[in-house]
Amino acid sequence: MDSRIVEMPVDAWAQVECRPEWISALEAGKVLYFPHLGFQPREEEKHLFTPAIRDPKSRNISLNADGRLAGALGDAQTQTLLAGMVGRFREQALELIHGLLPRYTEALRVAPTSFRPMQVESRAQSWRADDRRLHVDAFPSRPNYGERILRVFANVNPHGQPRVWRVGESFETIAQRFVPRAKPYSAWQAKALQALHVTKSLRSEYDHLMLQLHDGMKRDLDYQRDCEQLTMPFAAGSVWVCFSDQTAHAVMSGQYMMEQTLHLPAARQYDPAASPLGILQKLTGRELV
Numbered sequence: 001m002d003s004r005i006v007e008m009p010v011d012a013w014a015q016v017e018c019r020p021e022w023i024s025a026l027e028a029g030k031v032l033y034f035p036h037l038g039f040q041p042r043e044e045e046k047h048l049f050t051p052a053i054r055d056p057k058s059r060n061i062s063l064n065a066d067g068r069l070a071g072a073l074g075d076a077q078t079q080t081l082l083a084g085m086v087g088r089f090r091e092q093a094l095e096l097i098h099g100l101l102p103r104y105t106e107a108l109r110v111a112p113t114s115f116r117p118m119q120v121e122s123r124a125q126s127w128r129a130d131d132r133r134l135h136v137d138a139f140p141s142r143p144n145y146g147e148r149i150l151r152v153f154a155n156v157n158p159h160g161q162p163r164v165w166r167v168g169e170s171f172e173t174i175a176q177r178f179v180p181r182a183k184p185y186s187a188w189q190a191k192a193l194q195a196l197h198v199t200k201s202l203r204s205e206y207d208h209l210m211l212q213l214h215d216g217m218k219r220d221l222d223y224q225r226d227c228e229q230l231t232m233p234f235a236a237g238s239v240w241v242c243f244s245d246q247t248a249h250a251v252m253s254g255q256y257m258m259e260q261t262l263h264l265p266a267a268r269q270y271d272p273a274a275s276p277l278g279i280l281q282k283l284t285g286r287e288l289v
C-alpha cells in the first residue's frame with residue numbers, strides 16, 4: 001500500500017508553505033502528519049487535563065463559533081481558562097490550514113472546536129458508534145450534500161501517551177467494495193425521516209451512500225480484520241490533518257485530544273473530482289445531490 005501517511009517537515013503553525021504535492025495527498029485521503037508541530041498548554045492550563053473536567057452528560061467539551069463553551073464542569077474561572085485554551089488551538093489550526101491550503105480559506109465553514117479528555121479504551125458503545133472500528137465519517141442526523149469534513153487533530157497528552165489510529169485503504173477501494181452492497185436509496189424514506197425530525201434536512205442519495213459505507217465497514221468484522229491497514233501511533237505533542245469523510249480511520253487508544261472540524265464545499269477543493277461526492281458520482285454514474 002502506498003503510504004497513507006505523509007510526514008510533514010513543519011514546526012510552526014503560521015506561514016506554512018503551500019506545496020501542490022501536499023494538497024494532492026490530502027485530497028487523495030491521506031493523512032498529513034506533523035510530528036514537529038504541537039499545541040502547547042500554558043502552565044496555568046495544566047490542571048485542566050483531567051477527565052473530571054467533562055460534564056458526564058456530554059461526549060466532548062466544545063467551543064462554539066460564538067465563543068460559548070459547552071460540556072465542561074467547573075467554576076467560571078476554570079471555564080474561562082478552558083475556553084481560552086481551546087480558542088488558542090482553534091486559531092492555530094486555522095492558521096495552519098490557511099497556509100497549507102490557501103484556496104480553501106474563503107470557502108471554509110468553521111465548526112465547534114473540541115477538547116476530548118477521555119481515555120479512548122474506556123468508551124463502551126454500540127457497533128455503529130464505535131470509532132475503534134474503521135470507518136469514514138458520516139452523520140445520520142445531519143445530511144451534508146457532499147460538503148467536506150476536514151479535521152485538524154492534536155494529541156495533547158501530558159504523559160507522553162500516543163493516540164493510536166488504524167488507517168485503512170483508499171476511498172475508491174472502499175466505495176468499490178461497499179457501494180454494490182448498499183441498500184438502495186428511497187426518496188420517500190428520506191422524506192419520512194425528515195418529517196419525523198430524525199434528519200435535520202432531507203437525506204440526499206449522497207448522504208445515504210456515505211452512511212451505508214460507514215455502517216457497512218463498521219458492521220463487517222472480517223473487513224475490519226483483513227482489509228489493508230496500518231497502525232499509526234500519533235505521538236504526544238503532534239498534529240495531524242485529514243478529510244475524515246474520506247480517510248478510513250479508527251481510534252484504538254489514547255487520551256486528551258484537541259480537534260477542529262472545518263467544512264468545505266466539494267466544488268471548492270483544488271480537485272473536486274477527488275472528493276467522495278466526485279468518486280461516488282463517477283462510480284454510480286449519476287448525480288447524488
Ligand code: SIN
Nearest residue numbers: 131163244249250251
Ligand atoms: C473519530 O473521528 O473516529 C475519532 C478520532 C479520535 O478520537 O481520535
Ligand code: FE
Nearest residue numbers: 131136137244
Ligand atoms: Fe471518525
